[in-house]
Amino acid sequence: MKKHRTLLAVVAGLALVMAACAEEQQAGGGGGQAEAPGPGELVTIEGGEDMSGVFIPKATDNPVFDQANDGAVEAAEELGAEPASFEGPPSAEDIEGQIQIMTNAVTQGVDAVMISNNAAEQIEPAAQQAQDAGITVVSWDSPIPSGADAGESLFVAQVDxxxxxxxxxxxxxxxxxxxxxxxxxxxxxxxxxxxxxxxxxxxxxxxxxxxxxxxxxxxxxxxxxxxxxxxxxxxxxxxxxxxxxxxxxxxxxxxxxxxxxxxxxxxxxxxxxxxxxxxxxxxxxxxxxxxxxxxWSFTDLGYLTYYATYGIATGQVQAVEGAQFEAGRLGEYTIEPDPTRDNGLRIVMGPFTVYTEENVEEG
Amino acid sequence: MPEWARRWGWELLLAGILIGVLILNVSLSPFYLGVQNVINTFQLSIEKVIVAVIMAFVIVNGEIDLSVASVMAFSASVLAALHAAGAPFGLAVGAALLTGAIAGLFQGFFVARMGLPSLTVTLAGLIGFRGAARILVEDQSIGDFPEWFDRLGQDPLVGRLSFGLLLFLVGIVVAGIILHRTPFGRSLYVIGDNSEVARFSGINVARTKLIVMTSSGFVAGLAGVLFAARLGSVRGDLGQGFELDIITMVLLGGVSIFGGSGTMVGVGLSILIVLNIRNGLGLARFAITTQTGVIGVLLILSVLVPNLVSRFARRRHRGPGPAPPSGGRTTDQGGDLRGREHESQQATVE
The missing domain is CATH 3.40.50.2300 (Response regulator)
Structure with a gap:
């Protein structure tokens, strides 16, 4: 009887995990590294190459991050790349969840990680590992405090x-x-x-x-x-x-x-x-x-983040001060030092929309 | 059924599940098989698995410690607060470790000397020590620890093994030897099985419980310090909710929630299963909530299935149920599944 019991539980355990894992694993595609033009030269980011990426929100329970992901997916489709995998911790207090996802991204060998950092410097060792593994790390919405010192190429700021x-x-x-x-x-x-x-x-x-x-x-x-x-x-x-x-x-x-x-x-x-x-x-x-x-528009923020990341990961844009590029429907941006951090680069999306009873229903 | 199969039934089952999980992970993700991934799998949960080892002692002893995650936070907060106040860092680390031990001793006093249920005492601890942690670091995150401390938590120390991982590997072996090969370890099983019997057989029940609860606090404090080193900063909500993951690992490992049975081998296997499910599902891009859900279902099944099967078997055979646990053979009960004793008593009454 014991043998049966053992067998039954093994089968049950296997079936359970198997059912949960029915989805296909997506392998990462490579991004060629062409020589990027220097600062001062406007680059129009063009599609054609694939880029595998992970898009990490602060948490998955906040609808603004779904909007941001919608924008990122829109950009991926325009560029003919595979949309990034949208993975985040269940709550914004969950620092560990972001670290786990970032660490797994390194193991998966993706081309790029786009993250809205939900804490302070806790993510930095994992971000540094990602960059060391050749992954382009771009933050959006909330930056990585040590910026370039912790593996971050660029911060896409929603507003100044x-x-x-x-x-x-x-x-x-x-x-x-x-x-x-x-x-x-x-x-x-x-x-x-x-x-x-x-x-x-x-x-x-x-x-x-x-x-x-x-x-x-x-x-x-x-x-x-x-x-x-x-x-x-x-x-x-x-x-x-x-x-x-x-x-x-x-x-x-x-x-x-x-x-x-x-x-x-x-x-x-x-x-x-x-x-x-x-x-x-x-x-x-x-x-x-x-x-x-x-x-501001979170959809636009996700869209711009994907464009900028794609530009850097495919070697079209250099993540250096003064580099200029055109990001699809949102137009031109220039990479500049981030005044809020010691060693970080940013682009600023903007602008703010102030909502009152006049315009809130259109928003 | 051969003796070894009876004795190690649960561990064999766990080993079977583990092999299943490993095969699945390999088939799910081409990135799964890699030394660094194995290291990451442990490193991402290192504090939990370290505490799980001591939690096995607590539960075998017939008690529970719900306060571990809060003690982790409290110890780490003492470290952070002292560091922020400008104390020498070595002193801050020492004070943090001592804090964990004192927190454990304090709760152990109520459990062992006053005879209060550990469920209540450590529930109070869960709330109280968390509160204390939040008071100490307030609404901030305190970091800027010395470079060597962050390195200790994040970088490999020997080969590719981090300090925490080494500590865990050595710790679980030592813990297994203490639990299964020393008189102290055996006394935990006797107490967990029946503390009255233990008392009459000359075991100092109160002292043993005090030692176990204090050790639990100390290890939790140590885990808190390690966590601070790995993250590079401390917040009041550090480790919140970890106690449930830790207890899950121990129970899935075949340690009876009623005390008196379970093996360190089972706990080790269960830790491997839980970590690998999380890692495999994570690499296959399943949401964190899904990972938690799968582990939850596995825990329920691990309790339900064996109970249902044995109840069903007994009804068919109208057998008298399993023999009462044999005194000294503690590992015997490793295969004896959680709650079985209670179930079997019921069945016999019917």
């Missing part, structure tokens, strides 16, 4: 990070008016490279006398988790009775905060603003909970 701070400060001023008042920031994870840069820029922007009546009382972190963010928003209201505005530079945080204010009937008292996805925010913008917020 300095501009983000000013845009947020302007929205705060617009919403609170000349008299100003107390406001707080609800961010994503405490070490998110992009959010931290924006918050720093906003704090710098607030030095300007025209914002002198805006008082930033606290910065809290909802970890890009809707429940956490909701609770943190309510905790802010409890802690600061005079709070008039919650500024959330994250699409998850802003939607959760707006919902919290709506549920507690606080919409007139405490406004919500920041960076939001129009489809998430329509309701709150129209009912006055979050009258004004800003964002």
């Amino acid at each position: 990070f300095d501009e983000t701070g000013e845009v947020m400060a302007d929205m705060a001023l617009d919403l609170l008016g000349e008299e100003g008042g107390e406001f707080a920031i609800l961010s994503a994870t405490p070490d998110a490279a992009n959010q931290n840069a924006w918050i720093e820029d906003m704090e710098a922007a607030l030095e300007d006398p025209k914002y002198e009546n805006l008082e930033l009382v606290d910065t809290v972190y909802g970890n890009d988790d809707p429940e956490d963010s909701y609770d943190q928003a309510l905790a802010l209201v409890d802690q600061y009775p005079d709070l008039q505005l919650i500024m959330a530079p994250t699409t998850v945080g802003i939607a959760a905060a707006a919902e919290a204010m709506q549920d507690e009937d606080l919409c007139g008292q405490v406004l919500v603003s920041g960076l939001g996805l129009p489809s998430d925010m329509v309701e709150f913008t129209l009912n006055g909970c979050a009258p004004e917020f800003a964002l």
Whole structure:
């Protein structure tokens, strides 16, 4: 009987794994390394070569990253390359998941990795390994802090990070008016490279006398988790009775905060603003909970990231300061030093769109 | 059925599953077979597998330690906080290791001396030590450790083996010898099987439990320090949820959740299975949530299938069920599947 039992369990185990693995493994195609033109010469990125890649979002539970992937797939199709595999950790707090995917990408021998870094320097050893293995590593949305020192070729910035701070400060001023008042920031994870840069820029922007009546009382972190963010928003209201505005530079945080204010009937008292996805925010913008917020197109960001990565991986574009290229429907870009990091290169997509009740339904 | 097959039934089953997983992985991904990939497979989960080894002791002893992941975070936070405050780094590492041991001793006191259930005590530990970690590092990530420390966590030390991997390999062999070849190891089985009997046979139950719980805390603290070195920084949420993965590895390895049975060989095989499923599915581009799901289903099956089969067999034969565990032959029960004893008692009553 024991033999039977053993056999049965083995078969069950095998069947299970086999069923789960029915999908085909995709092997990586090679990218030829032609001599790229130097800086100052405009390159039009052209298709024709294949590129195998992995497109890694901060997390798979946030719809903006699906949009980014849609853009990347669109670019891959235009260039006649195989779309990159979309793989990410289940939550933005999962540092290990990104490390695992990056490490596996090295083993798989892909040509390129495109990552929105969900933490700080934790990803760096894996990114360095990838570059050492000849993989083009491009970050988008959220950069790798040590940049070129940790294997990153380029950071595709959604907007100029300095501009983000000013845009947020302007929205705060617009919403609170000349008299100003107390406001707080609800961010994503405490070490998110992009959010931290924006918050720093906003704090710098607030030095300007025209914002002198805006008082930033606290910065809290909802970890890009809707429940956490909701609770943190309510905790802010409890802690600061005079709070008039919650500024959330994250699409998850802003939607959760707006919902919290709506549920507690606080919409007139405490406004919500920041960076939001129009489809998430329509309701709150129209009912006055979050009258004004800003964002860029994540689809375009994914599209541009794929183009830039393809250009570098196929040797058409050199990842050096001053290199210029044309990325499909988005036009021309120039690689420049990233002022927010010591040794990183970037291109800036832009621009911001500020959404109000006038235009939120089109977004 | 020959004696060896009866004794090693569960381990043979695990070995069969492992071979199946390996064959599948090879057929799924051309990149699977490679020395570096084998190393990566361990390296990506090295902290979990190190803690799984000590967790086997805890569960064999009839207890559970839900606090391991929180103790990892707490120890790592002590390291980070001291480092940030400018303390000499060696001192910070020493303090972090000591923190783990003290956390274990503290919980062990309540379990061993006060007789409180370890489930409750370490659940409190899970919440409490996590809270303490979050208070220490607040909402930040603390890094900038000395170069050698990061290297220790990330780079190979001997050949292609990292420090953590060496520690695990040596640790699991030593742990196996202690568990199966020493009086102390045997006393864990007796206590886990029936602590009253153990007490009457002259085993110092409280002291043994205190040692096991303290060791668990210490190893968790060590794993926390290793994790800090591998990631190069510490956050308050470090290792969150690891306790479930760790306990899964131990239970799948054939260690009874009721205590008193299981082998280190089984735990080793189970670790290999879990790591290789994750690696193989990852290389074949399955989502991380799918990987976790497959491991979960495997755990359920590993508990259910043997129980159902043995229950079905007994009903057909109307047999009296298996003989009660024989005192000194601890490995005998390795093949004795989880919950079987309880099931068989029920069956006999029917």
